[in-house]
Amino acid sequence: MNQDFRLDNVGLINRNKKISFKFNGKNYFGYEGDTLASALLANGVHLIGRSFKYHRPRGFFGAGVDEPYAIVQLYRNNETEPNVKATEQELFEGLEATSVNCWPSVNFDIGAINNLLKVFLPAGFYYKTFMWPKSFWYKVYEPFIRKAAGLGVASIKHDKERYEHKYEYCDILIAGSGPSGLASAYAAAKNGARVILAEDKPRFGGTLLTSEVNIGNQTGKEWAENIIAELKEMPNVIVRNRSQVFGYYDHNMLVMSEKLSDHLPKTKKYHPKQRLWYIRAKEVLISSGSIERPLVFGNNDTPGVMLSSAAKEYLKVYGVLVGKKPLIFTNNDSGYETAIEFKKNGIEPIILDTRKDPKSEIITEAIDLGIQIKFSYVVVAAKGYKKVKSAEIAKISDNKNELGTLENIDCDCICVSGFWTPTIHLASQSGNKTKFNKDIDAFVPGVSKQNETTLGAANGTFTLEETLKNSFNMGHELSKKITNIDNKVSSPLVTEKKSTQHDKFWCVPLPKGKTYKRFLDFQNDVAVSDVEIALKEGYRSIEHVKRYTTLGMATDQGKTSNLNGLQLVSNIENKIVPEVGHTTFRPPYTPVTIGAIVGRETGKHSKPTRKSPMHSWHAKNNAVFVDAGVWLRPRYYKQGSETLFEGSKREAKNVRKNVGLCDVTTLGKIDIKGPDAAELLNRVYTNAWLKLPVGKARYGVMLREDGIVMDDGTTTRISENHYHMTTTTAQAANILSHLEYYLQLVWPELNVNVVSTTEQWAGASLAGPKSRSVLAKLFPDIDVSNDGLPFMGYREGNLFGVKARIFRISFSGELAYEINVGSDNGNFMWEKIMEVGKEFAIQPYGTEALSTLRIEMGHVAGSELDGRTIPYDNSLEGLMSKNKDFIGKRSLNRKAFIAEDRQKVVGVVPLDKQTSIPEGSHLVMDANAPLPNPKLGYISASCWSVEHDNPFSLAILKDGKNMIGQKLFAMSPLKNKTIPVEIVSSHYVDPKGERARS
């Protein structure tokens, strides 16, 4: 049961529940409520990793989000996660973690040789060294850097965890549940505001959990617990722990990641691991507190050197002693609080205070308790390699430049306090121009940019009394503005010890003849000397210094190092800190799992899947599906062991010979109504539309204003002022937006309404020489003869009791009809047609056969209308009306568009009539020409012509008009093919289009 560094009766952990875990293969135990860090410290483990550059031993520096050292590879439920902060990871049964950035082990790390070579690894080392020769970069330098650098290892397995997204609106979002967060949340909630209170740690209360204060007649901790309990009961309040508000975006949108299962051995079935909240708040209260600043001295990265606030938190929250001979090194009163906690638990701390003669209540208390205090003293260097064994200390002169005689003092940890840095990240992300507060030597938020207000320590207010007063007021004031309610909660009486002024001193000078590294950034191994070199080499902007030295660029983003870096630059440059400025704070405040950002939009959920009403029939009949935009369409209906090639050929042949049925539900459909409908069509289509009679369809082409073909399709006049437009599957949504744009903005005088009816109609294309016989049996009441229902004719009919629309239009080039019924009857229609068509050898056909049919007919489609071609390129110039204006017409006379040798669609046949030409192949004159071989055109679509039984392709070819009969080469470097080809007409089958009209 013994843990050497665990105190009895202190802390908030649950001692009734032991939890076993493994670190670097060794078994340990901790308690429910421990973090991995506190449990390891309780077991006396201080060595947790190696540093990024020099591979120096790393221990624990903080107790939370600011931790720069204690980064581990975590194993949980057969998954692994890199770069987890041990100070944040809650202990769970069976947790396993290993050190990162060390090989072969954390105790003996070969990379530590860099530590001995550190004189050769100054700032900008990588930039300077890995420059020449250029050819070394990919093969030598990059692999070397990749191996040497890097922290954890990302899993390459599919993440089976579930992550959720949630959208929420509130009146007031409060980030942080310390004293200011609790007080403002309480005041606002009591005033009727809808409040969200977010706390990143498992426990609410922030510093109230560790400080010795009284609020009213309760301790700070009791007060926090009672307020939280009350808030949780209120219907207008959402309270979340383990939730980090990490980003402040435009228009008061904040994003918060809630860790729901990371603290459990495995995620419960159907539960998410994490939830990402998108919160739109009317007001934002930032109560994110402050982070203690390190003091800078020799070897200040040795395991055992840590923030004094962290030492206090380990003691008060987890009952863990970070050492038994603690040395407290402070420039302000906070270090005394830690010392007093040690003393109260039977440990004898020694305080080194950089100040000469400070006087305050808390110092008096420390003196009265008999704590040994050395004023005007500093730690010159920590001694010990894998753990602090002693410290070199010295008296420091009043001007802080001269060190007295060096003395050695025994200690097993050094708790440092260099005063406090407000956590201003969220305010800064909001766009707030921060200002420098000389009294606390740190930046605080300035004038609000969005609706953000910063409270408490985050705003540089370090006394509890003032914090609570301001926070109660602000919570009341802001909520009153929103709710118009005026329930005021009075601020309770506060008892706290008064502090005195801190010392601005933060960096211990090097004693003569010593070359100790004094670190600023602990994760990226950036020392004082590195910043000095960067400045000597001419770097001035703090943003440049940051990137050159990598100060503040590690996974902790410089939470403990930024301000000391700024102080150093300002000292050397002889500027004041605000002139140097700080680097930009960007979201996220802490690393966010990619899975949480992605949410549920993974795999098949990454986009919606649309299925036609006949989908289940297709599936039952062995359809092999293909993605067509967001739709699933049958590619071919597999018979036996048929391949795609064999199946699609069979289906296409059957259309040419008998009759086939194709699901064309996916085509975009737009219903157009109004007295000016014809005029609209006349403007958006290139051909003439004013004289289309009722009951007739017409093929039309639409251009963009720049003359590029946008889409094609048929539109049918259903009645006088009612048209039914079809678009290609891919462009359906864009065409609707396009029509709405012109109707609402450009020609609002046109009295027309448009609405998408794609989902309302199920469509089936009945194609082939026997399609008329099938149609006649389907609609015995209708005259389906060539005179009764001519090419491009339209009839309404009754399909066994179901209202149907019959369009005589053809994409396959055969005699063909498209039948539409309401979606609910789609399957009924399909089954009826298949049943009636049986005697005519009907077969369903998929998109592959559909492509084959249109390609050999020379009908252009998406692969030619690819957003780069004009009507002429697609041999559509005959549809450009000369008698009227239309969208894009003015662009068609551009010089390049009317060039004599303009590209045009052609047919391509391999000379051997055997080799299929890969789509995307380039057409060249000479296969052996030196590179770059001039490209004349490209293959846009390929098929196996079922009519001619040989390969056939369409191509967009320069001067295509005059190239018919030319012999060229199709080259596909990707497929390593060079195919001699002949250029033929794009209309390979039925060039006069007689079949469709027969």
Add this chain to the structure above:
Amino acid sequence: MLHIKCPHCGMRSQNEFAYGGDATIKRPELNKEVSDQDWDNFIYNRKSLRGKHKELWHHISGCRQWIKVERDTATHEIFKTVKANEEI
């Protein structure tokens, strides 16, 4: 994510809208002579303003109305939103 006040529907998140470009561009009238320069200006030439910009948005996942928005391109502040047939 921006919060855009649709004049028809009220405040809505940006992900309900599609951006539609400069709202001050006027399409030349149909059947009228247009110089090459004017046509190029209509089709291609756009200012990339830093500051107040009058632009179009399409409420595609809402009322499907095109609206006009005045927005600061640097700060994303939205000053005004009006219906398609109103001047901004």
